Amino acid sequence: MSKSQYVRANYQVNATPQLKMLSDDQCESILNGALEVLERTGAEIHSQEALDVFKKGGCWVDGNMVRFPSHIVEWAIRNAPSRIVISNQKGERTLFLEGQNVYYGPGPTNTYTIDPFTGERRRPRKADTVRAAKVIDALPNISYAMDCGTVMDVTPTLSDVHAFQAMLENTNKPIIHWGFGIDQYQDIIDMAAVVAGGLEALQQNPFILLYSESSPPLRHSVEAIDKAIFAAKNNIPIVYTPCTFAGGVAPATMAATLVIAVADSLVGLVAGQLVRKGSGFVMGGLISTMDMASTILSYGAAELSLLSAGLTAVARYMKIPMFSTGGCTDSKVIDTQMGLEAAFSILIAGLSGANLIHDCSYMEYGATSSLELMTMDDEIIGMVKRILQGVEVDDEHLALDVINKVGPGGHYLAEDHTMKHFWGFWAPTLINRLRYDGWKAEGSKPMAQRVKEKTQDIINNHKPEPKSESVLAEIQAIVDRAEAREANKR
Amino acid sequence: MSNYYEELTQSIISGQLDRVKSLTQQAIGAGNNPIDIINQGLIPGMSVVGARFKVGKMYVPEVLMSARAMDAGMQLVKPLILSEDIPSAGKIVIGTVKGDLHDIGKNLVSMMLESAGYTVINVGVDAGPEKFLQAVKEHQPGVIGMSALLTTTMLSMKDTIELLKEEGLRDKVKVIIGGAPISQDFADEIGADGFAPDAGSAADLCKKLLA
Amino acid sequence: MSNYYEELSQSIISGQLDRVKSLTQQAIGAGNNPIDIINQGLIPGMSVVGARFKVGKMYVPEVLMSARAMDAGMQLVKPLILSEDIPSAGKIVIGTVKGDLHDIGKNLVSMMLESAGYTVINVGVDAGPEKFLQAVKEHQPGVIGMSALLTTTMLSMKDTIELLKEEGLRDKVKVIIGGAPISQDFADEIGADGFAPDAGSAADLCKKLLA
């Protein structure tokens, strides 16, 4: 009887690779640490509205210091949705932020960008976000858009609004976007509602995630916390991401750095849940170490991967979707360091099972964005996705009959089995496997050159699916409205 | 009357063995000239395959599926032609040198050459100078190809060339070499006629040398 | 008689707070001139620390441990000297600009300046032009330093400079700026006297401006 005609009993398989940075007990310890910090030390809240929300919700408010009884935080954790589905701009449900689904994307708000045509490092312009959106739209492994740099050739306080317009016009992928304040958030939601076909449609099928960043340790500015409240009020999911670095705004030990990051995230979560029970919340995460020689917040350190995987484990333990970091580097040029740091962090973030992994465009410890890095990351993500698929072990894949047929000294190249399965090999596009002589014959190009050519080709030739004239006009009207408002403020 | 050539070519390219067989049968039945079936139906298909492989549009297993399909077509046509009329790009003797059991590279080259229309005589692994000499005498190939994976065994390539010289056969046959430790420098050093870095370029090299 | 200076310097470098305290106490007890203790014992230690940090041989926490040790020594010596005789490299007012709660960069610069011998007046975060103005009036510093992490808040730096001009104080004080979105171009654009990319170079910059 052929072996495949019986079933295996008690056959437990790892359908994918299994990486567990922290045990459940360790996750609980870190969560308990965060609960203790919130109950004992508390957080400094700079928004009157938030202070009122917390007070009404039963937190202990003293001036701008708020302490959080653990039961309230635990209540908030229980009420946060364990899954959030984000659509693309055509309303197709695309990002399933649940379980250990992994999606990669670029990062926001760099103060410089590298021009992919001239190689110049300069301030980002609106045209750069247009280019970025095109590249995002074209790359298969980049699943959502972020602005890839703070646009600086527009009204400074509307750089967020202009960047959002640039993205809407040049990609249909979901967008994670920041805003300076509540006014801008309103503009962004209004524009998104135009695309979605109304606010209600946007709320039911959001293609945007709002993004807010607090200032650790345990300090939440008006902008940061008010945005969390605004998002909850408007029923749009938010990514709340403290930017925590060991040794600087957290103790030098990894566990304590996680405690501060979790505590700061939970402050945002509690605010949102008190405003609207069940409002969509994605826990953040930019978490790394401060390089004690240069004082930068490192985007390439092993600790970035280590801490991000640790934080993801805690988020998973709480069943809250997680926004993590990868594909970034401290390098100032496109070089071997960029490649290795990006690869290291993309691999570990992927294995950790974080839902959204951002900053696949960050070089120079986040100061500068690079579309070329994003293009390179797209390739690395492809490799890592192959690794994440793991290995199938069954009769077809064990192939004992084929092995027996070929026998010692033969080869498998012309076997039907090979023809059927070699398609499973990941096919590189930028990674080059030409033999030395062939590579030389093609001009001895390093990967940087191939990446540059592909990036330029996308920018020159990729045509994103356009939106209708009327939608574009409505978006423009909202931008104009914002410009008028800001002019009045001055 | 359809001559089936275009369809044959397409079926070769897509590696459909059964389809090639039935189309060849039909073409024969329809009274086409067997040599035309080869030259206008089967070979053009393989030429496309070779070109596509070279630019990375086809992969090795696909090339081999096409080669297999082509071979099946040939087997049907061959009995209808005098053997000296069967189109062949040339004869090539190929083997892995003495002391070396590494087979895969040599086999790959061999299959690529066959699919490019060459008649390949494969002398196997662990082939010393005498074995190559004997094959040259017996088959009178245009080219012999030697493969080695080890820096120690690659030295035996030189011995083969020397033996061919001694026997006065060196100018009757082109010698090409390949394998991981081989380079153009080494080929020049031992007086080989050419070096092929990979299976695809081995076929090109033979074409050049036999032109 | 040992004057303890060499040992003091060494203890500052290795950041041993208790050892610096006891050595300073002993040096005082042995009748050394308090100003010499500072100039020949404490400050040379910190100079070495600053130099080592610059070339990557010491890390920030180590520098701060040294600074803390130095401060402990200073606290013991200070009561013995008239306050105007206490060596100071100069006074610096420092703060994070309006709308910005990011503290760490500014604090780091502040500690680096202190460890380089400057007297630092820290006006904290969310500091508007008026706050800086008031500090300038009150302390008459040689330099004010402004920090911003956000592209929106960095605009407020210009307002401070304008206000200083209006009040006729712009030429009485040097203005330096820093923070993630800041560059030399931006400093030139708003008419600041200097830009420091990191905490270590902020001290160097002040030294240059106050020379």
Next chain:
Amino acid sequence: MPVKSNYAENASPMFRILSPRQCEEILLAAQEVLERTGVTVYDEEARDTLKKAGCWVDDILVRIPSAVVDRALRSVPKRVTLCNSRTGSRDVRLEGYNAYFGTGSDTPFTIDPYTGKRQRSTKQSVSNACKVIDALENLDFVMSLGIVQDVPLLISDRHQFEAQVLNTGKPIVTTAHDIYGFADIIEMCEIIAGGEEELRRNPFMTLYAEPISPLQHAWEAASKLILAAKKGLPVVYTPCVMAGGTVPATMAGVLTQGLAESLSGLVINQSTREGSPFIMGGVFTIMDMATTIFSYGSPEFNLLMSCLADLAHYLKIPMFGTAGCSDSNLVDEQAGIEGALSIAMTALSGPNLNHDVGYIEYGSTSSLEFLTINNDVIGMARRLVRGIQVNDETLALDLIHKIGPGGHFLCEDHTMKHFKTETYYPNLIDRQRYESWVETGSKTLFERANEKVKDIIENYEPDPLPKDIQQKIRGIVERSEQKIAK
């Protein structure tokens, strides 16, 4: 302070690709291949040994009943220790999930760090490589990082070993052309160790041998397995297989046949002498079907390496892994990517003796710059694998409370105490601010690595061997030269 009960901790990240049952399934499949399909063995002594052990021998085809494999699996030691040839210190303990890193040996070419040119490896290039390996803190063992080709090739293995052992004290994984070369190298090692028994008790060398896929044991390989067993010295036996070429295109098929090749080598080794130290290998990868190369950088290569580590741990056999290598023809971004992925995966999976750090061009060329860069990557990976400790000291709740909202931790004793051990500080990876980086010459990682390599070659001196021992080794090399001259 409360005492915790029933508290499970991941002292390091837990990483597995195959479940134990999947490992068992692959082992059983490999045994089926050996019992049904068999292997060819080109060495007569090996065939006799196998026959005596209960295998079914039919000319050169040997089929191995499962019970024979089971017996070999029971007798093979689960740990092997390699020591430093100068100090005798037992630095490399091949057991459990310990992951050590070293170079590879078989690149015909190397990149000259002074000219940047790709050239054939020489005795000098191997000497330089060994110096660099000796100087790098994250490299634990040595393979020659080049085939010496400027000496008579038939005895180049003796020269190659001499170049290695003179320039590093780290354990050496050596290649030899055949058992005669191997015997000469063993003789050199015995002189250094101070005798045959001393070498066996404290080996600083292990031999590398490989079967030829699919399922063939050449004379050289099989006879080396036997000689190593007779001498009681560890041997690495490592099938190099490529999916779709010499093994099936499916990953499980690769693992099955590759394991069958390893296990048949193990049976030859253990049948010669039960309990002799054996290190199971495997460079398992795909044949790139566009270029036909044996890929050293593909995701499948990484995946298979981790799977094989799972299998080796399941079988409790020390394992020879592969990492820090690339298909790129130069040290560029691709090399960085492929090196980092393989090192991270390897460190997480924990195969024991991981070679080929510094290989570029799918294993045809070595680069000392790439090696030096990967020294940092290994440091990063080791930091990752040390994981996150969670306890009262590391949670630091009191400190967090003391600092409170908005403060900073730079000036704390706790920071001072922990920052260096909690954080890995690389050598060549650049984390300067942009302005400082421009000031120091805007150098790429490759340029910094090149400077470091040249600095080591020019200024680093490894511990020398005593002069008289050096002379004796020279004597053995010369003796072999005289032999081939005749």
